[in-house]
Every structure is written in structure tokens, then in C-alpha cells.
Amino acid sequence: MLVFLAMSSAALSAPLFVLTNTRACFFFSSVSRTRSTAGLSVGWFMLRITFFGILLHKSGCLYLFCDLCPYCTADYCSYIIALYYYYHIVLKVKKLKYKLLIMNYGASMNIINPGKEDYHMHSMNYSDGMNSVFEIVYFAGKIGLNKIAITDHSQACLDAKGKCRVSGRDNINRWKNEINDVEVIFGVEGDLLNEEGDICDHLSDEPAEFLILSAHPKVYQLQSSKDTITKGYLNAIKQYHKKIAFIGHPCIKHFSDAVDIKEVIKAANDYGVAMEINGANMMNNRTDMANLDILLERADRVYVNSDAHTLHELKHAREKAFEVLREKGIKLG
Incomplete structure (x- = not known):
């Protein structure tokens, strides 16, 4: 030859x-x-x-x-x-x-919840999920999860979407899981509100036990300038890093042109805030894969969550996320 x-x-x-x-x-x-x-x-x-x-x-x-x-x-x-x-x-x-x-690739990245823990999902009781808290907790036990965070949308997001103001949220303070052995946290997916970094971190005036910081189009107009929204994230991380667990769905496609993800990741690393790898977005083809590569290369700490709005997503979204990570050569232990 x-x-x-x-x-x-x-x-x-x-x-x-x-x-x-x-x-x-x-x-x-x-x-x-x-x-x-x-x-x-x-x-x-x-x-x-x-x-x-x-x-x-x-x-x-x-x-x-x-x-x-x-x-x-x-x-x-x-x-x-x-x-x-x-x-x-x-x-x-x-x-x-x-x-x-x-x-x-991803050698310095620490996946905080590689096992049977999921810290991002929504219920029909308090936001836009399709299932009740009871159904979510019961099903979480059936699929082998040990710990979950039910993180319904903040009041600002519900108001922006025209949802009715929820009532009875204070009941979660007295709620006990008598269904199974799954540990249940009630959190809030908070919202970035403006360039100054103000956030809405409550639902029906109840503070969050576990806080995600996200940007949603109807709350913070992602059509605003890229510098403005990026500055909003940087200010929010600086002011509230002690209470923010992670930045929600940073690789979603509508995030791509609106925010400088490298700057957000750098600020998150500097202040000890994790980033999120979002399984539901991967399942539904809403992930910007270029931004995901940047996140895998630069982020120090990440959560891999479902962001489930249905029981189907609760079961399969994290599986999809881990499948993509394995394809990219990330060692999952």
C-alpha cells in the first residue's frame, strides 16, 4: 500500500x-x-x-x-x-x-450529586409541575432516589406567567415524609430580577430552604443587552452567594446569546457557587452543547439534576445527562 x-x-x-x-x-x-x-x-x-x-x-x-x-x-x-x-x-x-x-476534560470538576440525589424538580401544588408532592415523593422512592429537593418557581416567576398566587406553602414547614425513606427538601427556583443583581428567592412569602438562581424570559427580559444580564448575574452571585446552591440551567439555549457564560462560571467558582447540568433540557433538545463544553471545562462544582416537571422526566432526565457526560469522557466514578 x-x-x-x-x-x-x-x-x-x-x-x-x-x-x-x-x-x-x-x-x-x-x-x-x-x-x-x-x-x-x-x-x-x-x-x-x-x-x-x-x-x-x-x-x-x-x-x-x-x-x-x-x-x-x-x-x-x-x-x-x-x-x-x-x-x-x-x-x-x-x-x-x-x-x-x-x-x-472536566478533571477539576466536582459533581456534587453523582448518586441517587436530585435537587431540581417542580410540583403541581406550588408551580408548573404535573404531579403532586405526594406523587413525586412516592415515585422518587420507587426509582431509588435517596434525597430530593422540590424546588418550585419563585413568586416572581409565577406572577410573570399569570399563575395564581399559591396558598398553603407554609404547610411545608410541618410536612413529614410518611410515604418512604426519601429525604425531602423544599426549596425555591429563584429568579434574577435586574442588572443590580436583585433576586426573588421566595414563594408565597416563604423563604427558601434550598435556593437555585435562574433567569427566565418573562421575569428578566433576555432580550436585554448581554452585558446587562451578565452583570446582573455577577452582582447576584457576589451579594447572595452564601444562600445560592447553584445557577439553574446555565446551558439552556435561550441563555446562549443573552449571557457571557464564561464570566458567570468564573464568578461562581470565585464565590463557591455551583453550576447545573440540566437533564430535562438535554432530553428536550434545549441544551447549547457549546456552552456545555465550556461549563465542563471551567466549572469547579456542578449539580446534575432532572428539572423534572413530570414523573417521566424525574426518572429519565438525569440518566440522559449522565449519558451525555460519559460520551464526553467525563469519569463519573
């Missing part, structure tokens, strides 16, 4: 110049003989191979293969061995670099 490549290349390409040293390789002029993309690629490939062959000649490496090398004028020998070295050394080094890159 290598002989065929060498002969074919020689037949199709004229020598650009020949060095007087009989131990030197020759160049090909494929680059100048074609204007096609394929031709340019082949020509550039041949040029790199020939330089590599000359390097082998000058270093005397070809002596290892043939005692007649100093007296031989068969440049094909040099060319074939150069091809061999290129494929078995250069390409292997490139593959090794790629493997090292994959190994380091």
Missing part, C-alpha cells in the same frame, strides 16, 4: 527540486499543480512527509533499515520509511495528545 502511494504520487507530481546529496528525499509539487481542495490537501501532506524524510536522512535513522543507505539513490526508500514513521510516530503522538485532553 505504501509503495502504491509512493509510485502514484511520483507519477502525478513533478519534483520541485532535488538536493545534490544522494541521501536526501525529494519534494512534490502537488500544491502548485492543482487548485482543488483535495489536491491542496494531498500536496500539503506530501510536503510534510518529505520534510520528515529529510530529517530522518540527516539524523542517520535510515541506517537502521538498510546498510546500503549511504550509497543508494532510490529515493522511494526514504519516502516509504518516512511514511512509516509518520503514521507510526507522528499520528500516535497526536492520538496520545487527544487522549490526554479527554482525560483532563
Whole structure:
């Protein structure tokens, strides 16, 4: 195969110049003989191979293969061995670099809940979920979850969506799980309100036991300038980092053009706030994969949650998220 490549290349390409040293390789002029993309690629490939062959000649490496090398004028020998070295050394080094890159991808990232814990879901009792608290807790036990956070939307989000003001939220303070052994936290998915970093962190005047900070289009207009919304996040993280558990769905597609995710991740890292990998968005094709790559590369701490609004999402959304992480080479333990 290598002989065929060498002969074919020689037949199709004229020598650009020949060095007087009989131990030197020759160049090909494929680059100048074609204007096609394929031709340019082949020509550039041949040029790199020939330089590599000359390097082998000058270093005397070809002596290892043939005692007649100093007296031989068969440049094909040099060319074939150069091809061999290129494929078995250069390409292997490139593959090794790629493997090292994959190994380091997300190496500094700590997944806070790699096991049977889910800290983002919604109920029909207090926001836009499709199931009651009872159904969620019961089903969580059936699918093997040990701990969940029911994090319904903040009052600002409900008001913006025209939802009725919920009542009875204070009952959660007296709620006890008598259904199964699942540990249940009642939290709030809070909302970023403005450039100053003000947030709504309550639901029906009840403070959050567990707080997510998110941006929703009808609460904070994501059509505003990118600098404005990014500044809002940075100010909110600075002011409320002690109470914010994580930034909700930062890789959602409507987040992509509205916010500088690199700046948000940096601020979150600086103040010890985690980021979220959102399973429901992955299931429903709402994840900006470029931003996800940035998050995996830069975030120090992440939660992997379902953001479930249905029992189907509660069961499968985190599975989808972990599947994507495995495909990207993230070690999950």
C-alpha cells in the first residue's frame, strides 16, 4: 500500500527540486499543480512527509533499515520509511495528545450529586409541575432516589406567567415524609430580577430552604443587552452567594446569546457557587452543547439534576445527562 502511494504520487507530481546529496528525499509539487481542495490537501501532506524524510536522512535513522543507505539513490526508500514513521510516530503522538485532553476534560470538576440525589424538580401544588408532592415523593422512592429537593418557581416567576398566587406553602414547614425513606427538601427556583443583581428567592412569602438562581424570559427580559444580564448575574452571585446552591440551567439555549457564560462560571467558582447540568433540557433538545463544553471545562462544582416537571422526566432526565457526560469522557466514578 505504501509503495502504491509512493509510485502514484511520483507519477502525478513533478519534483520541485532535488538536493545534490544522494541521501536526501525529494519534494512534490502537488500544491502548485492543482487548485482543488483535495489536491491542496494531498500536496500539503506530501510536503510534510518529505520534510520528515529529510530529517530522518540527516539524523542517520535510515541506517537502521538498510546498510546500503549511504550509497543508494532510490529515493522511494526514504519516502516509504518516512511514511512509516509518520503514521507510526507522528499520528500516535497526536492520538496520545487527544487522549490526554479527554482525560483532563472536566478533571477539576466536582459533581456534587453523582448518586441517587436530585435537587431540581417542580410540583403541581406550588408551580408548573404535573404531579403532586405526594406523587413525586412516592415515585422518587420507587426509582431509588435517596434525597430530593422540590424546588418550585419563585413568586416572581409565577406572577410573570399569570399563575395564581399559591396558598398553603407554609404547610411545608410541618410536612413529614410518611410515604418512604426519601429525604425531602423544599426549596425555591429563584429568579434574577435586574442588572443590580436583585433576586426573588421566595414563594408565597416563604423563604427558601434550598435556593437555585435562574433567569427566565418573562421575569428578566433576555432580550436585554448581554452585558446587562451578565452583570446582573455577577452582582447576584457576589451579594447572595452564601444562600445560592447553584445557577439553574446555565446551558439552556435561550441563555446562549443573552449571557457571557464564561464570566458567570468564573464568578461562581470565585464565590463557591455551583453550576447545573440540566437533564430535562438535554432530553428536550434545549441544551447549547457549546456552552456545555465550556461549563465542563471551567466549572469547579456542578449539580446534575432532572428539572423534572413530570414523573417521566424525574426518572429519565438525569440518566440522559449522565449519558451525555460519559460520551464526553467525563469519569463519573
